[in-house]
Amino acid sequence: xxxxxxxxxxxxxxxxxxxxxxxxxxxxxxxxxxxxxxxxxxxxxxxxxxxxxxxxxxxxxxxxxxxxxxxxxxxxxxxxxxxxxxxxxxxxxxxxxxxxxxxxxxxxx
Numbered sequence: 148x149x150x151x152x153x154x155x156x157x158x159x160x161x162x163x164x165x166x167x168x169x170x171x172x173x174x175x176x177x178x179x180x181x182x183x184x185x186x187x188x189x190x191x192x193x194x195x196x197x198x199x200x201x202x203x204x205x206x207x208x209x210x211x212x213x214x215x216x217x218x219x220x221x222x223x224x225x226x227x228x229x230x231x232x233x234x235x236x237x238x239x240x241x242x243x244x245x246x247x248x249x250x251x252x253x254x255x256x
Contacts, residue, residue, distance in 0.1 A: 154196050155186065161207045162200050165219050178220035185227050194230055202226040 158164060164182075165172040173179040189196045203226040210217045217225070231237050248254040 158200060160204075162203050173220070174218070175220075178223075181220055181224045181227060185223065188231075188236075193236060194234060199226065199230055202230050 155164065171179075171182070173182070185199055188194065189199060203223060206222045206226040206229070207219075209215075210222055228237075228242055232239055232242070245254070
């Protein structure tokens with residue numbers, strides 16, 4: 148079985164990662180971290196990569212249908228959060244608490 152980071156290169160269509168000159172493109176540090184977390188958790192067998200990819204496509208389609216201005220990695224993070232809460236890895240309350248801690252400056256990047 149291939150590792151998730153190897154399968155990332157095979158992502159095509161709406162789930163294809165943003166690239167520039169063939170390299171992954173991250174506009175902010177949190178995007179790279181969100182990417183890395185999704186890959187690492189798949190490699191740890193918390194979920195199958197295809198399951199994450201399907202959630203990502205759903206999130207992209209939902210945002211496109213509503214004309215939402217969410218960026219690719221905002222959709223990526225929403226898909227990851229939805230998958231992790233659905234699997235019981237983290238609760239919505241825990242996610243909200245961590246987000247609030249970052250927004251307040253209690254936690255840093």
